[in-house]
Amino acid sequence: MKKSKITKNYASILLVLFVIGLLLTDTLSTAYAAEYQTIADLNGKKIGVQTGCLYETHIADKCPDAEIQYFTMPQDMILALNSQKIDAYLIEEVGYYATAAAHPELAAMKESAGLCEAAVIIGNNEKQEKLLAQVNEFIANHGSNGDGMLDEMYTYWVKNFDAETSKTEQGGFTGENGELTIACEGGYEPFSYVNEDGDSGYDVDFVYRFCREYGYTPNIQRVAFESIAPGAESGKDDIGMNIILSDERDANACLSDVYYSCDIFMVVPGQNDEQAGFFERMKDNFENTFIKESRWKLFASGAGITLLITLSSIILGTIIGFAVFMLCRKGNPILNGATNAMLWLIQGMPTVLLLMILYYIIFGSTRLSGTLVAIVGFTMIFACAMYDMLSVGFGAIGNGQYEAATAMGYSNNQSFFKILLPQAAKHFLPIYKGEVVTLIKETSVAGYIAIQDLTKISDLVRARTYQAFFALIFTAVIYFVISGILTRVVGMVEKKLDPQSRSVEQILEGIKVEE
Structure with missing residues (x-):
C-alpha cells in the first residue's frame, strides 16, 4: 500500500x-521579439534547414560560422524556433506564406537569402526518356512562355492559398498509357498535403494535370522529402516532385526544366501581441488534430498499418527464427556459419538503413509495396532476435535434462517439445516480451519507405496544423496501448508454458506408469 x-x-x-x-x-x-535585421547578423548562430533543400549553400558567404541544423519537415523548424533551439530557419517564399497566418509570431527578413528553383526528377527506369520529354513539353506549353497555366496555378496555390478552400480536382484519368508512381512529400502545404478529398497541393495539381493530358493514372506515394530522389534514382518511382536544383544534382540526376522558382526567406522570431489563452489554444489544437476534416480517421488508419506490420513481423519472425534454430541446433557447420553471418549483417545494421536498402535496392526494380517491404525487413530483424533468444534459453538447460528424457522413453522431438522447450521458455519469454516492445517502437521509422504508419500520419497531421502537442502525445499513447496489449498476451503464454504451473497429469502425459 x-x-x-x-x-x-x-x-x-x-x-x-x-x-x-x-x-x-x-x-x-x-x-521575445526579433533581434536580427540582416542575414549577416546570424553568423555564428543556429540556423535550421530542411534536409535535402541545400538552402544553406546560399548563405555560406554571409554566415560562414553558422551552425546548420537539419530538420525533416518545415513544422519541426517552426517548433524549434519557437522553443529557442534555433535562432532562425531558411524556407522558400511559398512555404513561409503558407504558414504565416497560423504563426503570426514569426517574421521573414526583407533581405532575400537566394533563389529557389525546383524541377521534377524522372525515375531511372524504362520510362525515363519518354517521361522527361513529356514533362519538359508540359512545362514549356503551360509555363510563362506558353498558355500561362502554371502561372495561374502558382497564383492559386501560393499567392492566394487557403487551406480551407484550395482544392485539387480529383479523377478524370484515362490511364491508356499506364500508371505513374509519383513521390511527393505529402506533408508540406501548399505543395503536397492530405485533406478530406485526398492528396492535394501545387505539386499534386501539377502531376494530376500532366497525367490527364498524357493519358496516365497517378499513384501518389507520400514519402519523406529526403527519400524522393533515392526513390527515383532506384527506379522505384517514375516521378519525384520538388527537387531543388544544384549543379551537382543536375549533373548526376535526370531532372526536368524548372517548373517554379521563388525567393528563399530567412525566418526569425517576430512579435505577436495577440495571444489566446493556454486552454483556448489546447482546445483549438485538439479540434485541428482530430475533429477537423475527420483527421481521427487518419490516425485510425495509421494505427492499423502499424498493427499489421508489427503482428505480421512478430508471427513470421517467430516462425522463421524457430525453424532456423531447429535446423542449426544439431551443429551443422555450414548452416551455423551462414546463420551467424546473417545475424551479424542484420543486427549490425541500423533499422532505417536496412529498410531503405530493401526498398530502394533489393526490391527497387519491383512494384512491391512499402508495407510488404517493411514486413520483410522487420521479420528479418525479429527472426534474428528469436534465434538469439532460443539460443540463450536452451543454453541455460543442462544436458542432463535431455538424457533424463531419453531414459524415460521420449523420442528426440518429444524431448525437445515436452521437456526442454517448456524449461527454455521460462528463460527466453521475458526477453521475448522486451523484443516485442522494441519491434513496435522500431516500426515508427517505416514512413521512410512510403508507408502511412502511425508516426507518418502524425507527421502529416502536424504538417497541416503546425501544432504538435496532441498529435505526438496521442501517437505515444497508441504505441503504449499496443505494447501493453501484446506484452500481456506474451505474459499469458509465458504463464501457460511455465513448468511449475503444470499439473502432474500434464507432466506425465504420454508416459507409461507401472502400478
Whole structure:
C-alpha cells in the first residue's frame, strides 16, 4: 500500500511538472521579439534547414560560422524556433506564406537569402526518356512562355492559398498509357498535403494535370522529402516532385526544366501581441488534430498499418527464427556459419538503413509495396532476435535434462517439445516480451519507405496544423496501448508454458506408469 501511494505521488508530481513545462515553453516561445535585421547578423548562430533543400549553400558567404541544423519537415523548424533551439530557419517564399497566418509570431527578413528553383526528377527506369520529354513539353506549353497555366496555378496555390478552400480536382484519368508512381512529400502545404478529398497541393495539381493530358493514372506515394530522389534514382518511382536544383544534382540526376522558382526567406522570431489563452489554444489544437476534416480517421488508419506490420513481423519472425534454430541446433557447420553471418549483417545494421536498402535496392526494380517491404525487413530483424533468444534459453538447460528424457522413453522431438522447450521458455519469454516492445517502437521509422504508419500520419497531421502537442502525445499513447496489449498476451503464454504451473497429469502425459 505504501509503495502504491509513493508511486501515485511521483505520478502526480510528474504531471504537475509536465503542465508547468508546457506553460513555460508556451510563454518562452512568444515572449521575445526579433533581434536580427540582416542575414549577416546570424553568423555564428543556429540556423535550421530542411534536409535535402541545400538552402544553406546560399548563405555560406554571409554566415560562414553558422551552425546548420537539419530538420525533416518545415513544422519541426517552426517548433524549434519557437522553443529557442534555433535562432532562425531558411524556407522558400511559398512555404513561409503558407504558414504565416497560423504563426503570426514569426517574421521573414526583407533581405532575400537566394533563389529557389525546383524541377521534377524522372525515375531511372524504362520510362525515363519518354517521361522527361513529356514533362519538359508540359512545362514549356503551360509555363510563362506558353498558355500561362502554371502561372495561374502558382497564383492559386501560393499567392492566394487557403487551406480551407484550395482544392485539387480529383479523377478524370484515362490511364491508356499506364500508371505513374509519383513521390511527393505529402506533408508540406501548399505543395503536397492530405485533406478530406485526398492528396492535394501545387505539386499534386501539377502531376494530376500532366497525367490527364498524357493519358496516365497517378499513384501518389507520400514519402519523406529526403527519400524522393533515392526513390527515383532506384527506379522505384517514375516521378519525384520538388527537387531543388544544384549543379551537382543536375549533373548526376535526370531532372526536368524548372517548373517554379521563388525567393528563399530567412525566418526569425517576430512579435505577436495577440495571444489566446493556454486552454483556448489546447482546445483549438485538439479540434485541428482530430475533429477537423475527420483527421481521427487518419490516425485510425495509421494505427492499423502499424498493427499489421508489427503482428505480421512478430508471427513470421517467430516462425522463421524457430525453424532456423531447429535446423542449426544439431551443429551443422555450414548452416551455423551462414546463420551467424546473417545475424551479424542484420543486427549490425541500423533499422532505417536496412529498410531503405530493401526498398530502394533489393526490391527497387519491383512494384512491391512499402508495407510488404517493411514486413520483410522487420521479420528479418525479429527472426534474428528469436534465434538469439532460443539460443540463450536452451543454453541455460543442462544436458542432463535431455538424457533424463531419453531414459524415460521420449523420442528426440518429444524431448525437445515436452521437456526442454517448456524449461527454455521460462528463460527466453521475458526477453521475448522486451523484443516485442522494441519491434513496435522500431516500426515508427517505416514512413521512410512510403508507408502511412502511425508516426507518418502524425507527421502529416502536424504538417497541416503546425501544432504538435496532441498529435505526438496521442501517437505515444497508441504505441503504449499496443505494447501493453501484446506484452500481456506474451505474459499469458509465458504463464501457460511455465513448468511449475503444470499439473502432474500434464507432466506425465504420454508416459507409461507401472502400478
